[in-house]
Amino acid sequence: MKINLNDNFRNLAQSYLFSEIGRRVREYQAANPDKSVVRLGIGDVTLPLPACVTAAMQTAAAELGDKKTFRGYPPEYGYDFLREAIRAHYASFGVSVAQEDIFVSDGAKSDCGNFTDVLGDNTVYMPDPVYPVYMDSNVMSGRTVVLLPSTPENGFLPMPDERCSTGVYYLCSPNNPTGAAYSAGQLKVWVDFAKASGSLILYDAAYEAFISDDSPRSIYAVEGANECAVEICSFSKTAGFTGTRCGYTVVPGTLMAGDVSLRALWARRQATKFNGVSYPVQRAAAAAYSPEGMAACMENIAYYKENARLIAALLDQKGIPYTGGKNSPYLWLACPGGMSSWDFFDYLLQSVQVVGTPGAGFGACGEGFFRLTSFGSREATAEAVRRLRGAL
Amino acid sequence: MKINLNDNFRNLAQSYLFSEIGRRVREYQAANPDKSVVRLGIGDVTLPLPACVTAAMQTAAAELGDKKTFRGYPPEYGYDFLREAIRAHYASFGVSVAQEDIFVSDGAKSDCGNFTDVLGDNTVYMPDPVYPVYMDSNVMSGRTVVLLPSTPENGFLPMPDERCSTGVYYLCSPNNPTGAAYSAGQLKVWVDFAKASGSLILYDAAYEAFISDDSPRSIYAVEGANECAVEICSFSKTAGFTGTRCGYTVVPGTLMAGDVSLRALWARRQATKFNGVSYPVQRAAAAAYSPEGMAACMENIAYYKENARLIAALLDQKGIPYTGGKNSPYLWLACPGGMSSWDFFDYLLQSVQVVGTPGAGFGACGEGFFRLTSFGSREATAEAVRRLRGAL
DSSP states (O other): OOSOBOGGGGGSOOOOHHHHHHHHHHHHHHHOTTOOOEEOOOOSOOSOOOHHHHHHHHHHHHHHTSTTTOOOSOOTTOOHHHHHHHHHHHHHTTOOOOGGGEEEESOHHHHHHHGGGGBOSOOEEEEESOOHHHHHHHHHTTOOEEEEEOOTTTTTOOOOOTTOOSSEEEEESSOTTTOOOOOHHHHHHHHHHHHHHTOEEEEEOTTGGGOOSSSOSSGGGSTTGGGTEEEEEESHHHHOOTTTOOEEEEOOTTOEETTEEHHHHHHHHHHHHOOOOOHHHHHHHHHHTSHHHHHHHHHHHHHHHHHHHHHHHHHHHHTOOEEESSSSSEEEEEOGGGOOHHHHHHHHHHHHOEEOEEGGGGOGGGTTEEEEESOSOHHHHHHHHHHHHHHO | OOSOBOGGGGGSOOOOHHHHHHHHHHHHHHHOTTOOOEEOOOOSOOSOOOHHHHHHHHHHHHHHTSTTTOOOSOOTTOOHHHHHHHHHHHHHTTOOOOGGGEEEESOHHHHHHHGGGGBOSOOEEEEESOOHHHHHHHHHTTOOEEEEEOOGGGTTOOOOOTTOOSSEEEEESSOTTTOOOOOHHHHHHHHHHHHHHTOEEEEEOTTGGGOOSSSOSSGGGSTTGGGTEEEEEESHHHHOOTTTOOEEEEOOTTOEETTEEHHHHHHHHHHHHOOOOOHHHHHHHHHHTSHHHHHHHHHHHHHHHHHHHHHHHHHHHHTOOEEESSSSSEEEEEOGGGOOHHHHHHHHHHHHOEEOEEGGGGOGGGTTEEEEESOSOHHHHHHHHHHHHHHO
């Protein structure tokens, strides 16, 4: 072909992180077939969906099999029953969001990636280390990215500094991969900065249900955020929907750039390039946000949090600095003895057969750090802690 | 906000078609509450999903509710069981497609809209009238579009002409909205042109299951197409999945622009901005392509085709020129007496309370034409035909 492809793809870093982890684990297992490997690297949920959620999906499937209750194309922005359930979810922790500002999608990753469609040329700011989708979707669209280091000095929670000016800011709280969560006061600084500079905050709240302290579960808990922030959220980690696929993005009607409504642009983008979420999935999502569903989801989250507590207790005992675990399924620890991320990975694999995720895989500032997750089973987590106790 | 939004959105035509139809019908009904309106404008399926399809979805939902069978993130390009079912579907009509070239998605609309992400600056060609997603997604990304008129003279099937040079060509066959389908010979001309000019064809085969004659059901039935064509297809019209949401795009590994593989770019785009399709939906889709599922789907399609035959028989009897109906759920007719599309719409609504879709809504060359669809019930279709017999 002689057509032009998108040359920006040449600027993408190859994402070898999880394939490289897989390769090293496979090689180790091949050489040591008698050793059992415990994985605390996984960023995916493992507990099953609550019964009322699968029942809702099955009922909806049956409706699609009956001429009297069949449904065709869903509304592009989500059924009202689900948008209302999401509005009520926000209200349950005291945040007011208008139903018409809620756009249901097949997941936060899609919305994160697709949101660049409605933006023009802006300087884009994001933390380092970072969820790779923020970076890669901006590289693909040829935008300039400025990284804001997340370091022990700032508690892995970068704040606006002298390098920051009008632009688009990606914030994720509780953070993937560091597990750190902004306080209300810190978010207020970000919102004030965004309003003063005319910036847009793209706020990723995918882990909000893990918050245990008084950190805000939504940026809209902060006054003024509806004039400067879009919030992207998901059922994946709250309700175990990584395989079921449903998320949502809130674009307040109050977000204006000159005479143009950002909500109107996102609505047009979604109506043009998206055809709504599967009806049974939307019913399942609404069931997850019902009182019964949410109680079951919070039980699952409590299970993961107890795993996190077991890991955190060991790190405390060993005096290893870390963030996360309290408001997040992730624990982000400093590799002992100044080891590099990958050296520490190899050390744990070789010595005690525990697999985590090298922090360097999430950005340059992740070098020297390591991510453990609490999404495994209790048994696997306890075994990993037992082994780590000997190795650290 | 002082950030820059995507200014290309200012160049989008407002899409008033279906809202304008809705407005006129509502006003008519309010003024004439005793009249019953019959709708043949709908582009959405109405028959329920086959029993084996809903059963597969329910079983998969149950699996997600059980710790032993729970599944998290799906593979970004689709489960192997579904990619294999799609490969076998192609094989069932004699077309060879490699499993690793198949990318499962939440629908053809998403893939059509998102495919511009991997393309650079090219002249883009598409028929007029046209499915609005082709036009709008290219306007959003600031590309130059050249329209190829679909007229009675070319049987509503534009062919390469002197205006065509290296670029990206959207073809849809069987066509929405005209219902016309390219023959193997015509597609061969397109493929030869694309290869000679180094062009890319984006081939939309969403209506392939409606083909009754020997028109190709896939562009890959034509030799050389795997060097110049991407094919986008869907379960929506084949299996009644408009509300269930599943589609797929075939990007042959043989598609190269210089040293760059288009498949590698699409794979990276999808892995970055998409997280795969809901597991129960993928199971449902695979069930639709099973022998039992496909037999049930073809029964439904036969039902719609009989509706189309009833409408076509009337048009034949009245001597009204039309395309479609044979290889498509759509019939595209010339408005009698040289009426404009909207005048004819109003005439049918006022005189016999039959609602169709004004062709002008699909592009300038649609003016003077009108789309009727066969997706209604048999009863509604028969009643519409009875009424149209009096009015035409």
